Amino acid sequence: xxxxxxxxxxxxxxxxxxxxxxxxxxxxxxxxxxxxxxxxxxxxxxxxxxxxxxxxxxxxxxxxxxxxxxxxxxxxxxxxxxxxxxxxxxxxx
Numbered sequence: 001x002x003x004x005x006x007x008x009x010x011x012x013x014x015x016x017x018x019x020x021x022x023x024x025x026x027x028x029x030x031x032x033x034x035x036x037x038x039x040x041x042x043x044x045x046x047x048x049x050x051x052x053x054x055x056x057x058x059x060x061x062x063x064x065x066x067x068x069x070x071x072x073x074x075x076x077x078x079x080x081x082x083x084x085x086x087x088x089x090x091x092x093x
Contacts, residue, residue, distance in 0.1 A: 006033065006035060006043065007043065009033040009034075009093065010033060010040065010043040010044070012091055012093075013029050013032065013033060013087060013091065014044070014050060014051065014053075016087070016090065016091055017029075017054070017081075018050050018053065018071075021053075021071075021073050021077065022053070022077050022079060022080070022081055023053050023054075023055045023060065023074065023077070023079075023080040023081070024053055024054055024080065024081040024082075024087070025054070025055055025057045025080060025081065025082050026040055026041060026054050026055070026056065026057070026063075027057055027082075027084075028082050028083055028084045028086070028087060029054055029084075029087065030084075031084035032084040032087035032088050032091070032093055033093070040054070041054075041063070047062070047064060047065045047066070047069040049069065049070060049071040049072070050071070052065050052069060052070040052074055053071060053074065055080065057082070060080055062074075
């Protein structure tokens with residue numbers, strides 16, 4: 001997967017997280033892709049339900065999201081992916 005551009009890796013992670021419908025910390029997603037959490041947040045773009053799965057490590061909430069911008073199933077599962085290893089393994093990164 002090293003040949004993928006950052007944008008493609010971000011899309012891969014976003015699609016995976018939306019498929020499993022599980023929150024994931026910015027730190028875990030960024031580390032799996034090989035960029036900083038700030039760069040990952042920037043790559044996600046403006047708040048939208050598909051990107052609301054990515055949450056703060058401290059609050060377990062998406063940052064800067066209004067209620068209507070959050071995915072309707074955001075709290076369906078209490079577990080949160082906090083390990084880049086999990087993402088790397090599941091996505092073959």
